[in-house]
Each structure stands twice: as C-alpha cells, then as structure tokens.
Amino acid sequence: METNKQLTIGLFGFGVVGEGLYKVLQQTPSLKATIKKVCIKNSGKKRNAPDSLFTTDRNELLNDRDINIIVEMIDEAEAAFEIVTTAMRNGKDVVSASKKMIAENLSALLEVQLQTGRSFLYEPAACASIPVIRNLEEYYDNDLLYSIRAIVNGSTNFILTKIAEEGLDFKEALLLAQQAGFAESNPLLDVEGYDAVQKWSILLLHAYGIIENPEAILFTGIQHIHPMDAGVAKARNQQIKLVAQAQKLKNGKIAAFVLPQFVKQDDHLAFVKDEYNGVVIESSFADKQFFYGKGAGSFPTASAVLSDISALRYQYKYEYKKLYHHKPHELTNDFFLRVYVSFDQLSYIPREEFEWIEEWYVQDDRKYLAGVIAFSNLTQNNWWKENNTSLILFPEPVIEEIETRKLKKRSLELAGII
Amino acid sequence: METNKQLTIGLFGFGVVGEGLYKVLQQTPSLKATIKKVCIKNSGKKRNAPDSLFTTDRNELLNDRDINIIVEMIDEAEAAFEIVTTAMRNGKDVVSASKKMIAENLSALLEVQLQTGRSFLYEPAACASIPVIRNLEEYYDNDLLYSIRAIVNGSTNFILTKIAEEGLDFKEALLLAQQAGFAESNPLLDVEGYDAVQKWSILLLHAYGIIENPEAILFTGIQHIHPMDAGVAKARNQQIKLVAQAQKLKNGKIAAFVLPQFVKQDDHLAFVKDEYNGVVIESSFADKQFFYGKGAGSFPTASAVLSDISALRYQYKYEYKKLYHHKPHELTNDFFLRVYVSFDQLSYIPREEFEWIEEWYVQDDRKYLAGVIAFSNLTQNNWWKENNTSLILFPEPVIEEIETRKLKKRSLELAGII
Numbered sequence: 001m002e003t004n005k006q007l008t009i010g011l012f013g014f015g016v017v018g019e020g021l022y023k024v025l026q027q028t029p030s031l032k033a034t035i036k037k038v039c040i041k042n043s044g045k046k047r048n049a050p051d052s053l054f055t056t057d058r059n060e061l062l063n064d065r066d067i068n069i070i071v072e073m074i075d076e077a078e079a080a081f082e083i084v085t086t087a088m089r090n091g092k093d094v095v096s097a098s099k100k101m102i103a104e105n106l107s108a109l110l111e112v113q114l115q116t117g118r119s120f121l122y123e124p125a126a127c128a129s130i131p132v133i134r135n136l137e138e139y140y141d142n143d144l145l146y147s148i149r150a151i152v153n154g155s156t157n158f159i160l161t162k163i164a165e166e167g168l169d170f171k172e173a174l175l176l177a178q179q180a181g182f183a184e185s186n187p188l189l190d191v192e193g194y195d196a197v198q199k200w201s202i203l204l205l206h207a208y209g210i211i212e213n214p215e216a217i218l219f220t221g222i223q224h225i226h227p228m229d230a231g232v233a234k235a236r237n238q239q240i241k242l243v244a245q246a247q248k249l250k251n252g253k254i255a256a257f258v259l260p261q262f263v264k265q266d267d268h269l270a271f272v273k274d275e276y277n278g279v280v281i282e283s284s285f286a287d288k289q290f291f292y293g294k295g296a297g298s299f300p301t302a303s304a305v306l307s308d309i310s311a312l313r314y315q316y317k318y319e320y321k322k323l324y325h326h327k328p329h330e331l332t333n334d335f336f337l338r339v340y341v342s343f344d345q346l347s348y349i350p351r352e353e354f355e356w357i358e359e360w361y362v363q364d365d366r367k368y369l370a371g372v373i374a375f376s377n378l379t380q381n382n383w384w385k386e387n388n389t390s391l392i393l394f395p396e397p398v399i400e401e402i403e404t405r406k407l408k409k410r411s412l413e414l415a416g417i418i
Numbered sequence: 419m420e421t422n423k424q425l426t427i428g429l430f431g432f433g434v435v436g437e438g439l440y441k442v443l444q445q446t447p448s449l450k451a452t453i454k455k456v457c458i459k460n461s462g463k464k465r466n467a468p469d470s471l472f473t474t475d476r477n478e479l480l481n482d483r484d485i486n487i488i489v490e491m492i493d494e495a496e497a498a499f500e501i502v503t504t505a506m507r508n509g510k511d512v513v514s515a516s517k518k519m520i521a522e523n524l525s526a527l528l529e530v531q532l533q534t535g536r537s538f539l540y541e542p543a544a545c546a547s548i549p550v551i552r553n554l555e556e557y558y559d560n561d562l563l564y565s566i567r568a569i570v571n572g573s574t575n576f577i578l579t580k581i582a583e584e585g586l587d588f589k590e591a592l593l594l595a596q597q598a599g600f601a602e603s604n605p606l607l608d609v610e611g612y613d614a615v616q617k618w619s620i621l622l623l624h625a626y627g628i629i630e631n632p633e634a635i636l637f638t639g640i641q642h643i644h645p646m647d648a649g650v651a652k653a654r655n656q657q658i659k660l661v662a663q664a665q666k667l668k669n670g671k672i673a674a675f676v677l678p679q680f681v682k683q684d685d686h687l688a689f690v691k692d693e694y695n696g697v698v699i700e701s702s703f704a705d706k707q708f709f710y711g712k713g714a715g716s717f718p719t720a721s722a723v724l725s726d727i728s729a730l731r732y733q734y735k736y737e738y739k740k741l742y743h744h745k746p747h748e749l750t751n752d753f754f755l756r757v758y759v760s761f762d763q764l765s766y767i768p769r770e771e772f773e774w775i776e777e778w779y780v781q782d783d784r785k786y787l788a789g790v791i792a793f794s795n796l797t798q799n800n801w802w803k804e805n806n807t808s809l810i811l812f813p814e815p816v817i818e819e820i821e822t823r824k825l826k827k828r829s830l831e832l833a834g835i836i
Contacts, residue, residue: 024703031743129704131557135549138725268710271689285442285721286547289711292686293704303703307556314734321728325449 007033007309010061010092012083013073014038014047014054016298017097017124021071021305022049033069033309037061041074062086069312070094071305073124077101085109088118095308097124097301103201103214110211110320119317121308126199127152127277129293129300131307136206137318139286146282147247148207152199154275154295155190156222156242158182161273163230164239170225182275182296193221193242197258200244207246208254208329209322217331218379219258224390226342228366238262239270240392249400253332255375261393262340333376336399340392341384342368348387353377355402356409372399425451425727428479428510430501431491432456432465432472434716435515435542439489439723440467451487451727455479459492480504487730488512489723491542495519503527506536513726515542515719518612521619521632528629528738537735539726544617545570545695547718548711549725554624555736557704564700565665566625570617572693572713573601573608574640574660579691581648582657588643600693600714611639611660615676618662625664626672626747627740635749636797637676642808644760646784656680657688658810667818671750673793679811680758751794754817758810759802760786766805771795773820774827790817 009025011018018038025033035053043056061067062083070087072094074080080098087094089112096102102109102125113120123133127150136148151157155177162173174187189195197219204210204217222242233240241263246256263270268290272278277295282288294300322328336355343349344366351357357371378384384391399405427443429436436456443451453471461474479485480501488505490512492498498516505512507530514520520527520543531538541551545568554566569575573595580591592609595601607613615637622628622635640660651658659681664674681688686708690696695713700706712718740746754773761767762784769775775789796802802809817823 129557129707131549131553134556138552138728139547139549139721144721268689271686283721285717285724287712287715287718289547289709291707291709293707297705299703300705303557303562303701306703310556310739313737314732316732316734319732 007069007313008066009033009035009069009071009309010064010067011035011038011071011073012058012061012080013075014040014049015073017301017305018073019048020298020302024302024306031310036067037064058083062090062092068092069309071309072096072098073305074098077104081105081108084120085112088112088116088120091116091118093119093312094121095124095305095312096120096122097305098122099125099195099198099202103198106201106205106211110323113317119312119315121311121316121318122202123308124301124304126202127279127293127295128297129303130277130279130291130295131304132203132279132291133206133318134311135291136203136281137321144283144285145207145248146284147245148203148279148281149243149245149269150203150279151241151269151272151277152203152244152295153190153193153196153242154277154297155182155187156196157272157277158275159191160222160225160240160242163225164233169227170222180275191221191223193219193258196221196242196244200246200256200258203244204246204254204256205320205323206318207322209320209326210254210256210329210331211323212331217256217258218375220260220385220391222260224385224388225260226366226388226390228342228363228368229340229390229392232340232342232368233262236262238264238395241269241272243269243393247398248329249332249335249398251332252329253334254329255335255398256331257375259391259393261397262395264395267395333379335375336372336402337375337378337397338370338372338394338399339397340368340370340394341389342366343389344387348383348389350381350383355406370394372402372405425487425731426484427451427453427487427489427727428482428485429453429456429489429491430476430479430498431493432458432467433491435719435723436491437466438716438720442720442724449728454485455482476501480508480510486510487727489727490514490516491723492516495522499523499526502538503530506530506534506538509534509536511537511730512539513542513723513730514538514540515723516540517543517616517620521616524619524623524629528741531735537730537733539729539734539736540620541726542719542722544620545697545711545713546715547721548695548697548709548713549722550621550697550709551624551736552729553709554621554699555739562701562703563625563666564702565663566621566697566699567661567663567687568621568697569659569687569690569695570621570662570713571608571611571614571660572695572715573605574614575690575695576600576693577609578640578643578658578660581643582651585648587645588640598693609639609641611637611676614639614660614662618664618674618676621662622664622672622674623738623741624736625740627738627744628672628674628747628749629741630749635674635676636793638678638803638809640678642803642806643678644784644806644808646760646781646786647758647808647810650758650760650786651680654680656682656813659687659690661687661811665816666747667750667753667816669750670747671752672747673753673816674749675793677809677811679815680813682813685813751797753793754790754820755793755796755815756788756790756812756817757815758786758788758812759807760784761807762805766801766807768799768801771799773824788812790820790823
C-alpha cells in the first residue's frame with residue numbers, strides 16, 4: 001500500500017473551511033497529513049491556531065521543499081491562479097476550491113498539468129460534498145453520456161424553495177437566505193447565476209471534454225422570478241428551479257445552458273429543496289443516476305477537500321478522458337427551446353422572433369406567453385433579461401426537429417384543433 | 419499521465435454483462451483495454467464473438483503473462499474465490515462482481531491483497547451503477563460517518579413498489595417482477611434478503627472497517643409482507659422498504675441489520691421506487707448525502723465494471739482506511755428497536771419479551787402490535803420470521819436509552835395520559 005506517504009500541506013486561506021480542515025487533520029493523526037504552514041492575507045486577525053503556523057508570504061509555502069501539497073482556498077481569482085500554477089511548477093500537487101479561477105482558466109490549467117505532470121484536483125469547486133467531478137471522470141464514457149442536469153447553487157435553490165413553499169416574494173426569500181447564511185451579503189454572484197455557470201463550465205469539461213469560458217455559456221439567475229411565475233408553477237403542480245443542463249443532440253453536438261426551469265414533481269430535481277444540490281445524469285449504460293447532497297458550506301466543502309487530499313495519496317489525477325482520449329464534443333446553438341416568458345409590457349417582447357406562440361395570458365399588470373424560440377435568438381439578444389422580464393424553460397425544453405414540429409402544428413391549426 | 423498502459427483482460431463469464439463489456443471495449447479503442455481470452459463453463463453455446471476467444475480452461479487465463487487484469491463474473495462462489503485469489507497470486511489485478519463470494523470471504527481476500535499487493539476492486543458487487551464502495555472509501559472518515567441506510571436490492575424494491583402503488587399482493591407483484599426480468603426464476607435470494615445482506619456485509623467493511631459474515635448480520639426479506647401491512651403503511655402515508663441500515667451508537671459501536679421498514683414520505687429512501695437502489699449517508703462533515711441509481715441489470719453492472727477497469731489504469735486500490743488506519747468499529751446487539759409485528763395468531767408472539775407494547779389491532783384473521791423489543795431478542799429467536807409473521811421497523815427504529823424511555827412512559831401512564 002502506498003498509504004504510508006506523509007502528506008505535508010501548505011494551506012492558502014484560513015476561513016471556516018481552512019480552520020475546519022486544520023482541526024480535523026490535527027485530531028486524526030491516522031490521516032498522516034499535516035498542515036505545515038498557512039498563508040493568510042491579514043496577519044492582524046486573531047486565529048485559533050499557533051501564531052507560528054501563519055505567514056503572509058506565499059513563497060514560504062511555494063518554495064518549501066517539505067510541502068508536497070498546496071490546498072488553495074482564497075477568494076481572489078488572479079492570486080489563486082498564480083498560486084496553483086506556481087505550486088505545480090514547483091513540483092507540488094494542488095487541491096483548489098476556487099471555481100471562478102478554475103472556470104476562467106481551464107486551458108491554461110490543463111497546460112500546466114501536462115507540462116508538470118502534477119495532480120490538480122478541485123472537487124470542492126463544484127457541488128462540494130457531491131463527488132460529481134470524480135464520478136464524471138470515472139463513470140461515463142464519451143459516447144455514453146446522454147445528459148446531465150443539475151442544481152448547482154444552493155442559495156438560489158433555498159430562495160426558490162421559500163418562494164414556492166411559504167409564498168414569500170423574491171426579496172423576502174433572499175433576506176431569509178442571507179439570515180440563514182446561505183447567501184452572501186452581496187448575493188448577486190449567486191442570484192444572477194454567475195456562480196452556477198462557473199461550476200457548469202468546470203463540469204462540461206469533465207462531462208464532455210468541452211473547454212468553454214463561463215461567459216460564453218448562456219445563463220441567467222432567478223433575479224426576475226415574479227410572483228405570477230410562482231403561481232403558474234403551483235397551478236401546474238411544478239416547481240421553478242435554476243437548472244444547469246447539458247444534453248447531447250442527435251448530431252452529436254451539445255446543448256448547454258443555465259436557466260430557470262419548471263420542474264415536474266416526478267423529476268429527480270424536484271426532490272432537491274432548500275440549500276441542497278442535486279445532479280441527474282443520464283447515460284446509456286448506467287441509465288439514470290441521481291446524486292444529492294450539500295453543495296456549499298464549511299463542512300461539506302471541507303469533506304470534499306479531505307477526499308481530494310486522500311486521493312493524492314495514491315497519485316490520483318483527473319485523466320480528462322473526454323478531452324484527451326476521445327474526440328471532444330462541441331457546443332452548439334442550433335436548437336430550439338420551449339419557454340415561458342412573463343413581462344410587464346408587450347412592447348418589451350419581440351413576438352415575431354418566436355417560432356410560434358402557444359399560450360397567452362394577460363392580467364392587469366403582468367402578462368405571460370408560452371412559445372418556442374431559437375436558442376440563438378437568446379444568445380444574440382438580451383430582451384429576455386431586461387425590463388424585469390422573466391424567462392423560464394418548460395420541462396423537456398430542447399427541441400431539435402423544428403420543421404417536423406412546425407408542420408404538425410400547422411396541420412392541427414388547419415384542422416381547427418388548435 | 420499513466421493512461422497509456424495497455425490493459426489486457428482475461429474475462430471469466432460471458433453472460434449479458436460480459437458480452438456487453440466485450441462489445442464496448444471493442445468499439446472504444448481509446449479505452450486501450452482489450453479482452454484477450456474468455457473462460458466459459460459451457461463450450462457448446464453459440465456466442466456473439468469469435469470461437470478463438472473462448473476457452474474452458476481457467477489456467478489459460480490465469481497463467482497468461484500478457485493478461486494483467488482478470489474480470490470475474492461467474493455465478494459460483496467457490497470457483498470465483500479460487501479464480502480471484504489465484505489471479506492476484508499470479509500478479510494480476512482483479513475486478514469481481516461476485517457479492518456472495520466476496521461477502522463470505524472478506525478476511526481471506528484482505529489477506530491475499532496484503533500478501534500480493536494487487537488491486538482487488540468490486541464496485542459491481544454492490545448497487546452496481548452507484549459508486550458506493552468508492553465513495554465510502556474516499557469520502558467518509560472513520561469518526562465522521564454517523565449512519566448509512568440503503569435500498570440495495572432492486573427486485574424486492576420493485577415488488578414493494580407494486581404492492582404499494584398498484585395494490586397487488588405479494589405473489590402477484592413477484593410474478594410481475596419475474597416477467598419484467600427483475601427477479602430470478604428462483605427469487606428466494608432476493609426476496610428473503612440474502613442478496614441484500616451480502617451487499618451489506620461488503621459495505622460495512624468499507625463504511626466502518628467491520629468484517630462480518632453475512633449470516634452473522636440480522637436480516638430478513640419481504641416474504642411475509644401481508645396486505646394488512648401495506649394498508650397500515652398507506653394509512654400512515656408511509657412506504658414499506660427493505661432497508662439495510664448501519665448506525666453509530668453513543669458508545670461508538672455499530673448497530674447493523676437488514677429489515678423491512680416503514681419509510682416516511684420525506685425520507686430520501688421513499689424516493690427510491692421500482693427496481694432502483696438508493697443510499698443515504700449521514701456524516702458530520704458532508705451532512706446528508708443521497709446516491710440513487712440502478713442497482714442491477716446488465717448495463718448498470720457493466721458500467722461499474724468499466725469504471726473499476728478504468729481505475730486500475732492508475733493503480734487504484736481500496737485502502738480499507740477504516741480497518742487499517744483507524745481502530746475498526748465493532749458491531750453490537752445491545753440496543754432496542756421500535757417494531758410493528760403482524761401475525762395470524764396471538765400465540766405465535768412472545769408478548770412478555772417486549773419492553774413495552776404501544777398499540778394493538780385485531781381484525782378477523784390478522785392482527786398486529788407495535789412495541790419496543792431488544793435487538794438481541796431478535797438475534798436469539800426466530801419467532802418473528804416464522805408462522806407467516808411479519809416484522810417491520812418504524813421510522814427511526816433504534817433506541818439506545820431504554821431506561822429513560824421506560825421512565826418517561828411510566829410517568830405518562832401514571833398521569834393517565836396514555
């Protein structure tokens with residue numbers, strides 16, 4: 001067994017996760033992993049560990065030959081990138097929790113891994129306690145993964161749950177999330193979908209070998225969810241969720257986006273309430289799998305860090321199979337979505353750009369329509385994110401054979417059925 | 419990257435899983451794994467592969483120096499044990515799907531792994547497509563795993579679902595399961611809990627470092643579930659599930675058993691319907707996690723085999739951390755269970771052996787009681803499995819502080835409240 005290797009860790013960041021990690025490693029000598037030095041930004045703060053443990057000089061860790069693992073958990077993407085790449089170049093394996101930094105530097109980080117041969121693991125960066133990266137790496141081969149749909153942001157899911165179950169409006173629910181510690185005091189990163197799309201960018205790499213900057217993936221958050229939307233969901237016995245989705249089309253290309261979605265009660269994602277995360281994976285071999293757990297918070301994050309550290313004991317590396325050992329997949333914008341759009345004024349909505357409209361509803365001050373629109377229309381325009389407009393996907397939103405559908409619809413119209 | 423190693427496989431067994439595996443490996447050269455030889459029992463059968471691939475002589479595989487991996491998927495425990503141990507002694511890594519063989523030979527198999535230093539992986543042996551063994555190995559450290567509860571047998575879960583949702587009786591539901599291919603023509607191994615307890619024995623090793631023969635773990639199946647039980651479950655808005663459970667008690671010892679259980683609608687296991695499996699893990703770090711997927715069948719099993727093969731590429735081994743790197747846990751019989759028992763005649767039930775009885779119900783020909791009984795009473799006696807008697811646990815069945823509970827109950831009785 002190779003498990004006798006002593007792991008000597010240099011830790012960047014000493015927030016709740018870092019401190020929790022320090023305590024666990026200290027109390028569990030059998031893990032044979034110790035934190036030798038912690039690099040912090042602010043040396044003035046009082047901390048629950050000996051002063052000698054801390055430094056503000058990153059090179060004390062990066063140049064220490066005893067340290068064979070760097071665990072990076074800081075909040076600044078640029079500094080984090082510097083740290084993890086230097087650490088690998090200096091012969092150290094790295095565990096990182098910085099999703100923004102990773103998502104925005106996928107190519108460069110892959111390059112450094114190839115050049116240095118070091119391990120770079122980041123399970124804590126996506127869905128925390130759910131081992132989704134490792135399972136995507138190990139369990140789904142290229143041609144077999146049909147789709148992956150996930151709730152990857154706990155804060156927004158908490159807010160949506162409160163809106164649905166307790167009838168709160170968005171602002172009240174957000175306040176509750178902040179009070180419960182599930183949303184930052186500046187919650188825009190969660191609420192507007194930035195956090196979700198960063199995680200999605202990372203997972204697309206492990207699911208399909210796709211390297212794509214988060215900003216290039218279509219996304220929005222839940223900031224415009226209106227009480228009427230919640231009412232419509234309730235009337236349909238559905239729930240609104242912020243769903244990150246990727247799906248293989250018949251032409252082999254991948255449709256991917258992060259958008260609010262009506263979710264049926266028998267959808268596995270309907271099971272995911274409050275601040276939890278969930279991932280549904282459909283593949284031809286394993287059929288439908290569902291992973292569920294806490295996606296954020298100090299303990300779930302620390303559990304993911306620990307498991308990555310533990311994997312380094314046997315030199316585990318991501319193989320990036322779908323990228324290196326297969327023809328990687330490509331994203332496409334060439335498909336259509338079934339959408340619900342609620343809005344204040346009809347003039348905000350480019351009706352002529354819909355393939356067809358199936359439903360209209362007008363109330364005093366808020367209206368909605370349901371219809372089918374080209375995905376590329378959404379990527380090229382912003383009308384659906386502006387003027388308090390709220391766009392929500394219907395269940396099974398992706399439509400590929402638009403011509404067949406159009407013909408069918410027209411014949412039904414001619415027959416006077418619709 | 420170490421992924422360039424060519425894997426040359428010797429396969430034992432060519433049933434649906436074996437054949438599926440052969441096809442996938444053939445169609446996916448990027449996996450760099452080929453099956454060189456397949457050992458079968460019956461050379462007469464027509465098979466969808468060249469004749470030259472097959473042999474009936476196991477030594478042709480076990481003594482072939484080119485073959486570096488043995489994949490064993492045969493139905494006979496004794497022969498399987500011979501094959502996997504010889505393979506490891508001959509310097510080969512092994513993937514096995516034989517849960518019975520593994521569960522009944524845990525000590526011997528650990529010993530051979532230590533002696534030979536080879537990898538012995540068996541994810542397909544428990545919950546197939548759900549990567550539960552690997553996740554228990556990697557994600558839950560000794561002191562942190564509070565409990566694990568699981569539905570590990572798809573056939574019985576299919577039957578219970580049909581009883582609950584379509585009002586079938588046990589025999590009708592069993593027939594349906596057989597027609598759907600979810601139960602063997604001789605279904606006793608599933609229905610009476612043997613299959614479940616074998617898997618549970620394997621998972622106890624990875625969860626808690628416990629080595630225990632399946633027969634030494636208290637278990638039963640669903641063979642005596644009565645229509646009255648299904649009615650009681652329905653009236654309580656609960657479902658009956660065959661639950662494998664292990665839970666850490668306050669004294670650090672482990673309570674473990676496989677028994678039917680009433681499951682509340684908000685229990686994650688209530689989500690697991692039909693032939694699916696599910697695992698709920700509670701730990702202090704990751705909180706509550708839920709894994710869900712297909713637990714049997716050719717494709718889900720093949721997916722687990724593939725992932726184990728893929729793990730051998732980077733020399734992955736189970737570390738058996740909870741056994742080797744911690745003080746392993748012990749099982750205990752020293753706790754109490756809240757049970758429901760339905761029966762035909764009162765004389766079958768040793769009423770005096772209950773700590774107390776909370777509820778009685780008498781109908782023409784079937785009766786039930788609800789009460790608290792020592793677990794050791796169940797391990798030492800068989801009354802609860804005989805005479806068509808049906809025992810089902812209540813939600814949160816494990817009681818540790820029996821004296822406190824007794825006192826409380828007595829004072830409520832004295833006060834005339836109950």
